[in-house]
Each structure stands twice: as C-alpha cells, then as structure tokens.
Amino acid sequence: xxxxxxxxxxxxxxxxxxxxxxxxxxxxxxxxxxxxxxxxxxxxxxxxxxxxxxxxxxxxxxxxxxxxxxxxxxxxxxxxxxxxxxxxxxxxxxxxxxxxxxxxxxxxxxxxxxxxxxxxxxxxxxxxxxxxxxxxxxxxxxxxxxxxxxxxxxxxxxxxxxxxxxxxxxxxxxxxxxxxxxxxxxxxxxxxxxxxxxxxxxxxxxxxxxxxxxxxxxxxxxxxxxxxxxxxxxxxxxxxxxxxxxxxxxxxxxxxxxxxxxxxxxxxxxxxxxxxxxxxxxxxxxxxxxxxxxxxxx
Numbered sequence: 001x002x003x004x005x006x007x008x009x010x011x012x013x014x015x016x017x018x019x020x021x022x023x024x025x026x027x028x029x030x031x032x033x034x035x036x037x038x039x040x041x042x043x044x045x046x047x048x049x050x051x052x053x054x055x056x057x058x059x060x061x062x063x064x065x066x067x068x069x070x071x072x073x074x075x076x077x078x079x080x081x082x083x084x085x086x087x088x089x090x091x092x093x094x095x096x097x098x099x100x101x102x103x104x105x106x107x108x109x110x111x112x113x114x115x116x117x118x119x120x121x122x123x124x125x126x127x128x129x130x131x132x133x134x135x136x137x138x139x140x141x142x143x144x145x146x147x148x149x150x151x152x153x154x155x156x157x158x159x160x161x162x163x164x165x166x167x168x169x170x171x172x173x174x175x176x177x178x179x180x181x182x183x184x185x186x187x188x189x190x191x192x193x194x195x196x197x198x199x200x201x202x203x204x205x206x207x208x209x210x211x212x213x214x215x216x217x218x219x220x221x222x223x224x225x226x227x228x229x230x231x232x233x234x235x236x237x238x239x240x241x242x243x244x245x246x247x248x249x250x251x252x253x254x255x256x257x258x259x260x261x262x263x264x265x266x267x268x269x270x271x272x273x274x275x276x277x278x279x280x281x282x283x284x285x286x287x288x289x290x291x292x293x294x295x296x297x298x
Contacts (some may be wrong), residue, residue, distance in 0.1 A: 073088075193237050220238070
C-alpha cells in the first residue's frame with residue numbers, strides 16, 4: 001500500500017475536528033524561548049527516561065520524522081492556532097528535525113476538543129485511513145483511554161540506509177531496496193519513518209496552561225513515540241506531566257532539559273542501527289545535555 005495520500009496532510013481531519021471542538025482561548029506568553037530547567041541526572045533515571053521514549057524491542061528499529069514536519073493546530077482560537085504551530089516548529093528545529101516551508105501540507109496535527117472519545121469515533125467513521133497502522137486493539141485503546149490526551153503515528157515508506165524513500169512494487173506487494181551497500185551485522189539496510197502524527201487533547205486539561213505548554217506537550221507526543229505508563233513513576237521533570245498535574249502544583253513552563261535532551265539525542269542518533277544502540281547514544285547525549293561541565297572534565 002502506498003502512502004501518497006499522506007502527502008496531502010491531515011487537513012480533512014482538522015476540518016472535522018474544528019466542527020466539534022470548542023475554541024478555547026489558551027493563555028499566551030510573549031516569551032518564545034525554549035524554557036529549560038536543570039536537575040541532577042542519576043544514571044538510572046536517564047536510562048528509564050530514554051526507555052520510555054523509545055518503546056520497542058531491543059533488536060528492532062525506531063521510527064522518527066525524516067520528511068520535513070509541518071505542524072497544524074485546531075480546536076483553539078485563531079491566534080492560538082498560529083502560536084502552537086509556530087512553537088512546534090521552533091521545538092522541532094531545536095531538536096534537529098527538518099521543517100517544511102510556508103504553505104506546506106500538515107503532517108503533525110494537534111486537536112483540542114471537549115469530547116475526545118466522540119471526536120475519535122467520528123474520525124474512525126469518516127477517515128479510517130488515519131488509523132490504518134493501528135490494530136483493532138490499539139484503536140479500541142485510543143477510544144477507551146481515560147487519559148486527557150492520546151497520540152498516534154502513521155508510517156511512511158521505509159528508507160534505505162542512505163536516506164532515500166524505497167519504492168513500492170505493487171506486483172509482488174513489497175518495497176524494493178536497490179543499494180550497493182554491503183550487508184552488515186552492525187546496521188540495517190533500511191529503516192522505518194513517521195509519515196504523520198496526531199495528538200488529541202481534551203480542552204478541560206488545558207485550564208491554566210499556556211500555548212507554549214500545549215505546544216511543547218504536543219511536540220513530545222508527536223516528534224517521538226512515548227510510552228506514558230513508563231513515565232508514571234519517574235521523578236525526571238518533563239512537560240508530559242502538565243495535563244494531569246494537581247491544580248496549584250509546580251509544573252514546567254515549557255520543555256525541560258530532559259525533554260529537549262532526549263529529542264536532540266534521538267534525532268542525532270544513527271537511525272540504521274538497533275534500538276538498543278540508539279538508546280545508548282541517546283543516554284550519552286542526554287547526560288551531556290544535563291551536565292555539560294561534567295562531560296567536559298572527562
């Protein structure tokens with residue numbers, strides 16, 4: 001199956017969402033810098049944090065965005081739509097992700113809605129193509145999730161180790177990898193990639209939050225895959241805890257050093273090796289991001 005329809009972006013899903021979501025005026029701050037906070041970095045905490053952001057088997061591969069990202073937000077006011085998309089671009093750029101130009105077709109969609117379950121059920125009926133990579137169990141889990149936000153990714157065509165999209169041969173029904181690279185036990189001849197990502201957030205969870213916090217949360221749910229259950233017991237500061245933080249508790253104003261560090265490490269790592277090797281690279285990069293002075297002394 002080809003994914004040419006993904007090149008058209010997620011505009012149809014955004015239109016459907018805008019018809020059901022309440023335009024909530026999320027407070028906006030003038031500060032457009034990425035806010036980071038410093039914390040201690042115990043080895044175990046770093047290992048668990050990286051593991052949460054790279055779910056999958058040790059010998060498997062990790063997907064990421066290799067196509068340029070084009071963010072879009074819907075379900076909030078006009079000014080907030082622009083602010084969220086702009087912030088997402090800034091975060092992606094800081095993480096080393098390619099950014100699409102003006103007028104691009106959206107492939108990273110942030111939907112704010114008063115009825116997450118109702119919206120997902122409507123999308124299932126009207127746009128089943130956006131869930132083609134999910135099993136029935138995974139679709140059911142999305143709908144039945146009690147969390148204030150859900151996210152999922154769509155697969156793009158696999159890429160060769162040289163970074164070129166593989167061509168789909170409809171005859172035998174598989175992708176063809178024509179390469180002169182010699183086979184290796186240390187790296188793969190091809191790698192997976194994201195074609196698009198969608199995050200749906202209930203607007204009740206955004207009370208008291210800024211557009212920066214919404215956009216940064218969305219960035220950590222779309223630019224990288226995360227297993228939120230593995231973050232439940234973590235003491236590492238992350239923007240991903242803002243939606244369910246008790247009212248009045250301390251929460252990050254934006255991306256933390258941990259968040260930005262794991263994104264940078266992910267997109268700087270070698271995509272042609274096993275997940276275990278990528279995680280090792282990410283841990284080293286995150287440790288350096290958290291305490292550059294300690295790394296320089298070595």
